[in-house]
Amino acid sequence: MAENSRLTIATHVLTWMALARRRGQDLLTSEQVAASVNTNPVIIRRSLGDLRRAGLVEVRRGAGAGWILARTPEEITLLDVYNAVEQHPLFAMHHTDPNLECPVGKGIRPALGHVYDGVEQALRHELQRTSIADVLKRTLQE
């Protein structure tokens, strides 16, 4: 179970909110969103909490509360979603320090860090090419 589906869940949430909005329903509760994702409302609130902290959605509390998109679906890219829900770098370094007496042990981490930065950059660039509106369009075509 330890394989992370947060980007998928958050994108699903936003795509569903985009469709509801187009249908005239701006405000959705976590329970309504959970019905589409088919999971527990608490899971959805956790995801929406990430998206709120990133400024992608807004929340209204109290009776008649719920969630609203803070931007149009065209203005939210999958990079925005990725940044909202992923914190760890793509590839982890050694969990314990390598042998710093060895020239490879000493120099490999900065060397690899440089490569990993480039890879993350490429990934981010690719994610930025797709918006929630694009995902919704393609979702409805399937």
Add this chain to the structure above:
Amino acid sequence: MAENSRLTIATHVLTWMALARRRGQDLLTSEQVAASVNTNPVIIRRSLGDLRRAGLVEVRRGAGAGWILARTPEEITLLDVYNAVEQHPLFAMHHTDPNLECPVGKGIRPALGHVYDGVEQALRHELQRTSIADVLKRTLQE
């Protein structure tokens, strides 16, 4: 601890083998490699096993056994290493099926799969740009 450092470990292993080779020592035991990575030889054997199955290293068994690079460091890219050690896709889909009655629940997986394929493609393209020889060069510069 559940954050995967396999690409880092395998690249470290190959980089160290490349340096040893340049110094005239083609054959290394898992214990010798483990000394540079600063971990248990069994961990290294697991990593080398992945690399062997991918055809990047060869093994000699029996007394005086050990591991040899199967290609020159210039001919091994980080994409080769990634393919050898990573099996799961980058982003997981929902762990439980979404609600297929909902148009988003129904169409989101193929739509996202399409995007994820593109992202993985970009990642692979970037990894392919760097060889073990490149990593070694940069490692010794640090």
Add this chain to the structure above:
DNA sequence: CCTTGTTGTAACAAGGTTTGTTTCAAACGG
């Protein structure tokens, strides 16, 4: 053929992550 060094693999522990669930205080519109 035997000794010896090394691999391949299984089994297990420790610690971490992820999802799902229950619970309840806090917020707030009406």
Add this chain to the structure above:
DNA sequence: CCGTTTGAAACAAACCTTGTTACAACAAGG
């Protein structure tokens, strides 16, 4: 003040990753 909903904590179940021990299989060299 009531009723609905969020935010967050606490916990369980399942799984992953690393590290460790143990040992059979293998083969080179005497």
